Amino acid sequence: MFLSSSLVDRIFGWIVRGAGWLSVSILGLITWFVAWESLPLFQKVGWREVFGAKAWYPLEGAFQYGPMVLGSVLSAFGAVMIAVPIAFGLSLGLHFFWSRALVGVIRQILGLLVGLPSVVYGFWGLVTLVPWINQWQSPGTSLLAAILLLGGMILPTMTLMLDQSYARIDRSAVLAAHALGLDMPRTFACVVLPHTRPALGAAISISLGRALGETMAVIMVAGNIVQVPSTVFDPVRTLTANIALEMAYAMDQHKAALFFGAFLLVVLNSLVMVGGWLTRRAGEGVHA
Amino acid sequence: MLERLPVLQRWVGDTRLLTGVYWGLAWGSLGLLGYWVMQLGLPIFREGWVGISWGFLAEEPLRSGRAGGIGSILLATAWIVGICLMTALPLSLGTAILFRQFQREAPRLIVLIRHCLDVLAGVPSIVFGLFGYAFFCQFMGLGFSILAGGLTLACMILPVMIRVLEESLAAVPLAYEWGAVSLGLSRVGILLNLLLPRALPGLIGAIIIGLGRAFAETAALLFTSGYVDRWPQSVMDSGRALSVHVYDLTMNVPGGERSAYASALALVLTLLIINTIALACLHILQRRTPANAALSLGRSR
Amino acid sequence: MRCSLGILCLLWCARSLLFAAPAQEQKLMVTGSSTVAPILLELAKMYEKQHAGVRIDVQSGGSSRGVADAKQGLADFGMISRDLKPEDSPLEGFPIARDGIAIIVHKSNPLKAIQGATVKQIFQGKIRSWKELQGADKPIVVINKAEGRSTLELFLAYFGLKNSEIKASAVIGDNEQGIKMVMGNPQAIAYVSIGTAESQAAIGAPIKLLSLDGVPASIAEVTGGRYPLSRTLNLVAPKPVTKSLARNFLDFVRSQEAEPVIKELHFVPIVVPR
Numbered sequence: 001m002f003l004s005s006s007l008v009d010r011i012f013g014w015i016v017r018g019a020g021w022l023s024v025s026i027l028g029l030i031t032w033f034v035a036w037e038s039l040p041l042f043q044k045v046g047w048r049e050v051f052g053a054k055a056w057y058p059l060e061g062a063f064q065y066g067p068m069v070l071g072s073v074l075s076a077f078g079a080v081m082i083a084v085p086i087a088f089g090l091s092l093g094l095h096f097f098w099s100r101a102l103v104g105v106i107r108q109i110l111g112l113l114v115g116l117p118s119v120v121y122g123f124w125g126l127v128t129l130v131p132w133i134n135q136w137q138s139p140g141t142s143l144l145a146a147i148l149l150l151g152g153m154i155l156p157t158m159t160l161m162l163d164q165s166y167a168r169i170d171r172s173a174v175l176a177a178h179a180l181g182l183d184m185p186r187t188f189a190c191v192v193l194p195h196t197r198p199a200l201g202a203a204i205s206i207s208l209g210r211a212l213g214e215t216m217a218v219i220m221v222a223g224n225i226v227q228v229p230s231t232v233f234d235p236v237r238t239l240t241a242n243i244a245l246e247m248a249y250a251m252d253q254h255k256a257a258l259f260f261g262a263f264l265l266v267v268l269n270s271l272v273m274v275g276g277w278l279t280r281r282a283g284e285g286v287h288a
Numbered sequence: 289m290l291e292r293l294p295v296l297q298r299w300v301g302d303t304r305l306l307t308g309v310y311w312g313l314a315w316g317s318l319g320l321l322g323y324w325v326m327q328l329g330l331p332i333f334r335e336g337w338v339g340i341s342w343g344f345l346a347e348e349p350l351r352s353g354r355a356g357g358i359g360s361i362l363l364a365t366a367w368i369v370g371i372c373l374m375t376a377l378p379l380s381l382g383t384a385i386l387f388r389q390f391q392r393e394a395p396r397l398i399v400l401i402r403h404c405l406d407v408l409a410g411v412p413s414i415v416f417g418l419f420g421y422a423f424f425c426q427f428m429g430l431g432f433s434i435l436a437g438g439l440t441l442a443c444m445i446l447p448v449m450i451r452v453l454e455e456s457l458a459a460v461p462l463a464y465e466w467g468a469v470s471l472g473l474s475r476v477g478i479l480l481n482l483l484l485p486r487a488l489p490g491l492i493g494a495i496i497i498g499l500g501r502a503f504a505e506t507a508a509l510l511f512t513s514g515y516v517d518r519w520p521q522s523v524m525d526s527g528r529a530l531s532v533h534v535y536d537l538t539m540n541v542p543g544g545e546r547s548a549y550a551s552a553l554a555l556v557l558t559l560l561i562i563n564t565i566a567l568a569c570l571h572i573l574q575r576r577t578p579a580n581a582a583l584s585l586g587r588s589r
Numbered sequence: 590m591r592c593s594l595g596i597l598c599l600l601w602c603a604r605s606l607l608f609a610a611p612a613q614e615q616k617l618m619v620t621g622s623s624t625v626a627p628i629l630l631e632l633a634k635m636y637e638k639q640h641a642g643v644r645i646d647v648q649s650g651g652s653s654r655g656v657a658d659a660k661q662g663l664a665d666f667g668m669i670s671r672d673l674k675p676e677d678s679p680l681e682g683f684p685i686a687r688d689g690i691a692i693i694v695h696k697s698n699p700l701k702a703i704q705g706a707t708v709k710q711i712f713q714g715k716i717r718s719w720k721e722l723q724g725a726d727k728p729i730v731v732i733n734k735a736e737g738r739s740t741l742e743l744f745l746a747y748f749g750l751k752n753s754e755i756k757a758s759a760v761i762g763d764n765e766q767g768i769k770m771v772m773g774n775p776q777a778i779a780y781v782s783i784g785t786a787e788s789q790a791a792i793g794a795p796i797k798l799l800s801l802d803g804v805p806a807s808i809a810e811v812t813g814g815r816y817p818l819s820r821t822l823n824l825v826a827p828k829p830v831t832k833s834l835a836r837n838f839l840d841f842v843r844s845q846e847a848e849p850v851i852k853e854l855h856f857v858p859i860v861v862p863r
Contacts, residue, residue: 114501
């Protein structure tokens, strides 16, 4: 599309391309950094030890990552499953049902919720949510607490991004649908939804990423026991909580082990993204 | 994001049940949101209000933050967030424009880059902090500094901002761009006169989300801009961000909770003021640009 | 208009960069444990007020960061919330304060004192219910600390346990988190820093510090040296400490002037005569 050949435009083209590559190179740098820092683990402990470990006692030489990977996956996916319906409902209200004033207030509140530090969320979780769950089942710090808290944390961002996606829709199309006598559900399904689907995917990707990467709040409510949970009331430890809990005191191979956890997280994230892309491709194939 | 579809009263049609379901879902979600906001907001307002005063906002912290104020911390936070936005905004705008231009020419590449950004969004904040320390503080020689903190933060909010900006640019149909190109308008001209005005709400929206993330980030800043709470002399100085201060008071300093609530309240109020200013700017700018006036319908302003 | 605003911002930032701190200022860098950091930050500010032209930056990052930075020369002092280990050599340790570890339970728990052997059995999972300790018929919620933490290591060393032997219901990081958990759960038992627990209990938190083997858990007992579970907070530096500013600051931290600051944060000061 770069048809114009003026100097300004060519410079502009290079700047834009530079910006894009810079953004990608940041990810490359971080991945390289994490991989580099995890190397000592394999140099000192060895592959078989790491992948055959039965528990997580790094100071005694046991490095088992499985339960933590599961903890991260379960809590993040659970959080997204909670947040999506609520974000969806809110976006419906914002664009179809509510008055201008209410919409403005809600958007301001969502903007503020995005800016609340995770320690505030975590603190609330520790002081209110955990004792509440404790009434049903000890100890209260559990997978359920993590899912609920994470869901609440990613809700504002997801709602705002979903809200954003409605801007793609041509307003005259909605009016035309109304003129043709379509009701709200049909207008939504046939005029609005097709345009917002890719944006919904974007909102979910970013929110899933945020949920997988959340550290401080999860530490306070998830219980941090390295185990495979049998019920939602069991404590779990996520990869991120593991890093934050132990990094402050970790030396040498313990530190490398924590970095390998971060590396696993990046790999996990990539797998999830690839999975999402594949399902989208499959879905498109059917509808094409 | 900050525009709305026209709200039409009395939708016609026979599936009132389905409309009712959607309506119930919307109001139910609002109820849940309201409950959530009450749970988080009430303690902050109740306990924090006592501690807020002009003195609190202007003085330096004393006694590990349990006395004195947060003046130096507010300044450091302002610089950190400022650097972050000034770096992230051009970078994400450039990348979003890149996506738009190359959408047709190299779709696979764009998809790859987009996935890379999504993975970046999932990197934990503590890893960003450690990376920021290794790269900005040590490799680039910035040491513990506000500059390093701002740059690290910019890396963190890039994925979200790029996504939101991409969506807002997508609101401008490609047909308009082809028309402009066929009339001989330069790339830069198209950007400034066609894309940006139409994408302005999305731009402000991206700023609001990015700002929110920047204010909320703790772990990354602890390792890069640091822990020192005195008045920073320059961006090369170490400075404590407001979120780090709240964290320290809650978790490390015994008896620091009252100040923590007051600081959290100050954070919320600051964000409220900034967001309101951003929305007001949007309002003013929208009224001035003719592009918007032509494309939007009368009542949906 | 927007362009000029942007240019003004850029110029202002450039100006700030140019007006960085003058090079002739004397600087010290101290990094390490987040437990010790609040103490050192206040002491650094006091010292800066008394001596013009001095800047002492205190950064957090954990005990391991303190050791690593001191070894590499990135920091003049490292802060650690434990004693020196053999792998920390060639660093030298300078104790600056003492702290104890208290076993805490919820205020509603009828228990007031506990024996070391009982603690060991609870944490090993051999005693499961409060009923066995004349309490309610409810399961004990055991709260352990994360691996590598100095409080955990001290706890394990004192009771002769390995971390893999402990059957915990939850694992926490900071002391405050432990206190909040016990506050919210009447069946919980945890071990945290005495100073933190004491100060929280004093302002009304519903927790109780148990006497261990007959000695009440209080800072007074730690000062008197009677409480068995105690630890030292140290500053580490490569020996010998040559920089005069560093020597002076170290003397200041261990002097009587620093006592009120350390006491206010609920630790026991260690005073070393100059």
